[in-house]
Amino acid sequence: QVTLKESGPGILQPSQTLSLTCSFSGFSLSTSGMGVGWIRQPSGKGLEWLAHIWWDDNKRYNPALKSRLTISKDTSSNQVFLKIASVDTADTATYFCAHMGDGNYFPYWGQGTLVTVSA
Amino acid sequence: DIVLTQSPASLAVSLGQRATISCRASQSVSTSSYSYVHWYQQKPGQPPKLLIKYASNLESGVPARFSGSGSGTDFTLNIHPVEEEDTATYYCQHSWEIPRTFGGGTKLEIK
Numbered sequence: 001q002v003t004l005k006e007s008g009p010g011i012l013q014p015s016q017t018l019s020l021t022c023s024f025s026g027f028s029l030s031t032s033g034m035g036v037g038w039i040r041q042p043s044g045k046g047l048e049w050l051a052h053i054w055w056d057d058n059k060r061y062n063p064a065l066k067s068r069l070t071i072s073k074d075t076s077s078n079q080v081f082l083k084i085a086s087v088d089t090a091d092t093a094t095y096f097c098a099h100m101g102d103g104n105y106f107p108y109w110g111q112g113t114l115v116t117v118s119a
Numbered sequence: 120d121i122v123l124t125q126s127p128a129s130l131a132v133s134l135g136q137r138a139t140i141s142c143r144a145s146q147s148v149s150t151s152s153y154s155y156v157h158w159y160q161q162k163p164g165q166p167p168k169l170l171i172k173y174a175s176n177l178e179s180g181v182p183a184r185f186s187g188s189g190s191g192t193d194f195t196l197n198i199h200p201v202e203e204e205d206t207a208t209y210y211c212q213h214s215w216e217i218p219r220t221f222g223g224g225t226k227l228e229i230k
Contacts, residue, residue: 037219046210046221046222046223046224047167047210047212047221047224048221049212049218049219049220049221052219060217061217062217062218062219063120063217063218064218096166096167098166103172103173103214104155104214104219105157105169105172105173105212105214106157106159106167106169106212107169107172107178109166109167109168110166111165111166112166
Protein backbone atom coordinates (compact mmCIF):
# COMPACT_ATOMS: atom_id res chain seq x y z
CA GLN A 1 0.00 0.00 0.00
CA VAL A 2 1.51 3.29 -1.13
CA THR A 3 1.13 6.24 1.21
CA LEU A 4 2.68 9.70 1.19
CA LYS A 5 2.61 12.50 3.74
CA GLU A 6 3.81 16.05 3.36
CA SER A 7 5.17 18.23 6.13
CA GLY A 8 6.13 21.87 6.14
CA PRO A 9 6.40 24.99 8.28
CA GLY A 10 2.78 26.08 7.97
CA ILE A 11 3.61 29.76 7.83
CA LEU A 12 6.70 31.69 6.81
CA GLN A 13 7.67 35.20 5.88
CA PRO A 14 8.43 36.65 2.45
CA SER A 15 12.02 36.13 1.26
CA GLN A 16 12.49 33.04 3.43
CA THR A 17 13.20 29.55 2.09
CA LEU A 18 10.37 27.05 2.20
CA SER A 19 11.43 23.52 3.14
CA LEU A 20 9.01 20.68 2.51
CA THR A 21 9.35 16.98 3.28
CA CYS A 22 7.50 14.09 1.71
CA SER A 23 7.63 10.90 3.76
CA PHE A 24 6.40 7.83 1.95
CA SER A 25 5.93 4.09 2.30
CA GLY A 26 4.92 1.22 0.07
CA PHE A 27 7.65 1.74 -2.49
CA SER A 28 11.35 2.52 -2.61
CA LEU A 29 13.17 5.20 -4.53
CA SER A 30 15.99 2.72 -4.99
CA THR A 31 13.71 0.71 -7.31
CA SER A 32 14.03 1.34 -11.02
CA GLY A 33 11.15 3.37 -12.43
CA MET A 34 10.02 4.96 -9.19
CA GLY A 35 9.66 8.70 -8.76
CA VAL A 36 8.09 11.40 -6.60
CA GLY A 37 6.70 14.70 -7.74
CA TRP A 38 5.59 17.93 -6.08
CA ILE A 39 2.44 19.78 -7.14
CA ARG A 40 0.86 22.82 -5.53
CA GLN A 41 -2.60 24.34 -5.48
CA PRO A 42 -3.53 27.81 -4.27
CA SER A 43 -6.83 27.85 -2.44
CA GLY A 44 -9.73 27.63 -4.89
CA LYS A 45 -7.42 27.42 -7.90
CA GLY A 46 -5.86 24.84 -10.18
CA LEU A 47 -2.87 22.52 -9.98
CA GLU A 48 0.71 23.48 -10.77
CA TRP A 49 3.47 20.90 -11.21
CA LEU A 50 6.70 22.01 -9.57
CA ALA A 51 9.32 19.27 -9.84
CA HIS A 52 9.95 15.56 -9.74
CA ILE A 53 12.82 13.23 -8.93
CA TRP A 54 13.47 9.69 -10.15
CA TRP A 55 15.09 6.66 -8.58
CA ASP A 56 18.32 7.38 -10.48
CA ASP A 57 18.41 10.96 -9.08
CA ASN A 58 17.27 12.42 -12.38
CA LYS A 59 15.50 15.69 -11.56
CA ARG A 60 13.12 17.87 -13.52
CA TYR A 61 11.90 21.35 -12.62
CA ASN A 62 9.18 23.69 -13.77
CA PRO A 63 11.14 26.29 -15.78
CA ALA A 64 8.91 29.07 -14.42
CA LEU A 65 10.32 28.45 -10.92
CA LYS A 66 13.50 26.52 -11.68
CA SER A 67 15.89 29.09 -10.27
CA ARG A 68 14.13 28.86 -6.90
CA LEU A 69 13.55 25.10 -6.64
CA THR A 70 15.72 22.32 -5.29
CA ILE A 71 14.48 18.74 -5.07
CA SER A 72 16.40 15.96 -3.36
CA LYS A 73 15.87 12.55 -1.82
CA ASP A 74 17.03 10.36 1.02
CA THR A 75 16.44 6.84 -0.19
CA SER A 76 17.34 5.21 3.11
CA SER A 77 14.70 7.16 5.01
CA ASN A 78 12.06 7.11 2.24
CA GLN A 79 11.86 10.88 2.03
CA VAL A 80 11.88 13.49 -0.71
CA PHE A 81 12.56 17.14 -0.05
CA LEU A 82 11.65 20.33 -1.88
CA LYS A 83 13.09 23.73 -1.15
CA ILE A 84 11.70 26.94 -2.59
CA ALA A 85 13.89 29.99 -2.16
CA SER A 86 12.79 33.60 -1.78
CA VAL A 87 9.11 32.91 -1.23
CA ASP A 88 6.45 35.56 -1.57
CA THR A 89 2.69 35.65 -1.06
CA ALA A 90 2.14 34.02 -4.46
CA ASP A 91 3.68 30.83 -3.05
CA THR A 92 0.80 30.47 -0.58
CA ALA A 93 -0.77 27.13 -1.48
CA THR A 94 -1.38 23.55 -0.50
CA TYR A 95 1.64 21.51 -1.49
CA PHE A 96 1.19 17.89 -2.51
CA CYS A 97 3.71 15.18 -3.11
CA ALA A 98 2.75 12.30 -5.35
CA HIS A 99 4.13 8.96 -6.40
CA MET A 100 5.15 8.40 -9.98
CA GLY A 101 5.42 4.80 -11.04
CA ASP A 102 6.33 3.51 -14.42
CA GLY A 103 4.35 6.27 -16.07
CA ASN A 104 4.54 10.03 -15.92
CA TYR A 105 1.29 10.41 -14.08
CA PHE A 106 0.43 10.51 -10.38
CA PRO A 107 -1.49 7.48 -9.08
CA TYR A 108 -0.93 8.20 -5.39
CA TRP A 109 -1.01 11.54 -3.57
CA GLY A 110 -0.45 12.78 -0.07
CA GLN A 111 -3.15 14.81 1.69
CA GLY A 112 -1.17 17.99 1.19
CA THR A 113 0.29 20.59 3.53
CA LEU A 114 -0.91 24.18 3.60
CA VAL A 115 1.82 26.78 3.41
CA THR A 116 1.04 30.44 4.02
CA VAL A 117 3.50 33.18 3.19
CA SER A 118 2.71 36.28 5.18
CA ALA A 119 4.52 39.20 6.69
CA ASP B 120 4.63 25.16 -22.46
CA ILE B 121 1.70 23.01 -23.52
CA VAL B 122 -1.57 24.66 -22.55
CA LEU B 123 -4.48 22.39 -21.71
CA THR B 124 -7.83 24.10 -22.12
CA GLN B 125 -10.76 22.41 -20.43
CA SER B 126 -14.38 23.04 -21.26
CA PRO B 127 -16.80 23.74 -19.89
CA ALA B 128 -15.51 25.37 -16.72
CA SER B 129 -18.56 24.04 -14.94
CA LEU B 130 -21.55 21.88 -15.74
CA ALA B 131 -24.63 20.52 -14.04
CA VAL B 132 -25.86 17.09 -15.05
CA SER B 133 -28.95 15.24 -13.92
CA LEU B 134 -28.51 12.08 -11.92
CA GLY B 135 -28.11 9.11 -14.27
CA GLN B 136 -27.29 11.21 -17.32
CA ARG B 137 -23.97 11.72 -19.13
CA ALA B 138 -21.28 14.25 -18.30
CA THR B 139 -18.77 15.11 -21.00
CA ILE B 140 -15.64 17.14 -20.29
CA SER B 141 -13.24 18.30 -22.99
CA CYS B 142 -9.50 18.89 -22.76
CA ARG B 143 -7.74 20.51 -25.71
CA ALA B 144 -3.95 20.67 -25.90
CA SER B 145 -2.07 23.50 -27.60
CA GLN B 146 -0.03 20.91 -29.53
CA SER B 147 -0.25 17.21 -30.15
CA VAL B 148 0.53 15.02 -27.15
CA SER B 149 0.11 11.69 -28.95
CA THR B 150 2.33 9.22 -30.72
CA SER B 151 1.07 6.32 -32.81
CA SER B 152 1.09 4.23 -29.64
CA TYR B 153 0.20 6.49 -26.72
CA SER B 154 -1.57 9.69 -25.82
CA TYR B 155 0.09 11.39 -22.88
CA VAL B 156 -3.01 12.77 -21.19
CA HIS B 157 -4.33 11.72 -17.80
CA TRP B 158 -7.50 12.60 -15.91
CA TYR B 159 -8.03 13.29 -12.21
CA GLN B 160 -11.00 13.86 -9.91
CA GLN B 161 -10.67 16.17 -6.93
CA LYS B 162 -13.24 16.59 -4.18
CA PRO B 163 -13.07 19.50 -1.71
CA GLY B 164 -10.40 19.08 0.92
CA GLN B 165 -8.93 16.03 -0.80
CA PRO B 166 -5.98 15.42 -3.12
CA PRO B 167 -6.64 14.60 -6.76
CA LYS B 168 -7.44 11.00 -7.60
CA LEU B 169 -6.20 9.41 -10.82
CA LEU B 170 -9.11 8.20 -12.98
CA ILE B 171 -7.73 7.63 -16.47
CA LYS B 172 -4.15 7.26 -17.70
CA TYR B 173 -2.90 7.59 -21.26
CA ALA B 174 -6.18 9.07 -22.44
CA SER B 175 -8.32 5.93 -22.24
CA ASN B 176 -6.95 3.49 -19.67
CA LEU B 177 -9.07 3.17 -16.56
CA GLU B 178 -7.06 3.21 -13.36
CA SER B 179 -7.53 0.17 -11.14
CA GLY B 180 -10.48 0.52 -8.79
CA VAL B 181 -12.16 3.33 -10.74
CA PRO B 182 -15.78 2.61 -11.70
CA ALA B 183 -16.42 1.70 -15.31
CA ARG B 184 -18.85 4.61 -15.71
CA PHE B 185 -15.72 6.74 -16.22
CA SER B 186 -14.18 6.58 -19.68
CA GLY B 187 -11.66 8.58 -21.66
CA SER B 188 -11.02 9.02 -25.33
CA GLY B 189 -9.18 11.16 -27.81
CA SER B 190 -5.83 11.62 -29.47
CA GLY B 191 -3.64 14.35 -30.84
CA THR B 192 -4.92 17.54 -29.28
CA ASP B 193 -8.51 16.68 -28.33
CA PHE B 194 -9.46 14.53 -25.39
CA THR B 195 -12.71 13.76 -23.60
CA LEU B 196 -13.70 12.41 -20.22
CA ASN B 197 -17.16 10.86 -20.07
CA ILE B 198 -19.07 9.88 -16.98
CA HIS B 199 -22.21 7.82 -17.54
CA PRO B 200 -24.39 7.35 -15.67
CA VAL B 201 -23.42 10.11 -13.25
CA GLU B 202 -23.93 9.49 -9.54
CA GLU B 203 -24.15 11.90 -6.60
CA GLU B 204 -20.62 11.01 -5.52
CA ASP B 205 -19.24 12.27 -8.85
CA THR B 206 -19.66 15.86 -7.68
CA ALA B 207 -16.09 17.13 -7.95
CA THR B 208 -13.64 19.10 -10.05
CA TYR B 209 -11.96 17.23 -12.88
CA TYR B 210 -8.51 17.97 -14.27
CA CYS B 211 -6.57 16.75 -17.27
CA GLN B 212 -2.76 16.62 -17.20
CA HIS B 213 -0.18 15.95 -19.90
CA SER B 214 3.15 14.18 -19.57
CA TRP B 215 4.47 14.93 -23.05
CA GLU B 216 7.25 17.27 -22.00
CA ILE B 217 8.57 19.46 -19.21
CA PRO B 218 6.80 21.29 -17.70
CA ARG B 219 3.93 18.99 -16.92
CA THR B 220 0.79 21.09 -16.95
CA PHE B 221 -2.80 20.65 -15.86
CA GLY B 222 -5.98 21.95 -17.36
CA GLY B 223 -7.86 24.64 -15.51
CA GLY B 224 -10.44 22.21 -14.18
CA THR B 225 -14.12 21.48 -14.74
CA LYS B 226 -16.51 21.61 -11.82
CA LEU B 227 -19.28 19.02 -12.05
CA GLU B 228 -22.54 19.39 -10.16
CA ILE B 229 -25.14 16.65 -10.06
CA LYS B 230 -28.74 17.86 -10.31
